[in-house]
Amino acid sequence: MKKVVLSLAILMLSGGVFAQKANVNKAKNKALSSESPDFAGAREAIKLALEDPTTKDLANTWYVAGLIGYKENEKLFLDAQLGQQIDERQKGKAVVESYDYFVKADELGQIPNEKGKISAKPRRDIKPKMMEYFTNQLNLVSYGALLFEDDKDYKGAYDVFMRYLNIPNLPMFANPKDQAKLPQDSAYQMIKYFAALSASNAKMSDEAIALFRDLTDDNYETLTVYQLLYQEYYQVKDTANYVEVLKEGHQKFPQEPWFLQNLINHFIFTDQKKEAMVYLDAAIEAEPSIAQYHYVKGNLEEAFGNREVAIEAFKKAVELDPKLADAYAGMGRVYYNQAVKIQDDAINIKDEAAFEAEQAKANALFEQSVPYFKQAVEAAPDDMDYKRTLRALYYRLGMEAEYEALSKEMGM
16 A cells, blocks of 8 residues: 555656646747747746746756746847837846846756766856846846936846846856956946945945945046045945045045045044144145145144244135135134133233233234234125124224124124
């Protein structure tokens, strides 16, 4: 009785295998029909074979699954060539679908059978199709561009571009002769660049950083790549790496002020004034005619307590740019802050005459600051901060007419 049951089980198993292999053939026939291919029907048939234990691990099952999308893409391409309107998104989805199935089919095809042999057929059939997806950019690249530009689906675009970029790394193309047919040239680097942009826009900083890092070695849009790489590190608050990128960028592009400016800003904002001054002096040496550099130098020198040097830096800044209101205000601030310091120190003076003498010194410095703040207001008439400071100076110094006129101008 047990033998009978066992025989029935074997018959049932064989029937399942034949049924699913029939589904594979059915799917293939529907997809390959030259007159009226039925891609939906083909997918429905192959779905059963992809899920059934008797056929889901067979390379041919996955190859036929890939063939469906491949043939649909081929048909849609021909329709477009004939001037017909096609669904570009469906075309792209068909390419991606077939790509993934072909990769799986090749993987399964490399598993030795019970006799320890590997069938050459799946890979032999798949390779030219995958090569086509690499050499013809109307497939993966075109679809990735559609997702990026039209749909703003940056994660989707990244995934599609990465499939393209990974083709030369597939095991089926490990042979040096095949590698020669898959050049990682400027067109390849361009797609890597857009994959990086896609990752960046999708807030996938780790992926974007990896690609931008690769591109720094590829000599593709290197200046922009370094700037974008800095921004990615900045977004994830990786200070050590974004400072390193700025330094590398400055070394590679010494004539490009962007890297120096951001380095200087970083050191200023992190209270590393000595480091900031080193890079600022380098920036001034490289481009001495940029007024903003001298203005920043004035601020740093003031912070170091070098008031006279600061004044000279501010003067150089307005010499180069007479409309640079901040530099006029910088000069006024040097005198203003000195006056405030004298007043603060005089609070503890008990002798009235000595106290009055210190007050006179402070007022003299306040008076010295007035013309500079007036110039700042003239250079930037809409800046209320300068006007408020100037108005306070008029009040402090008893300049009533000037005080009233400016108050009226300010609507106060």
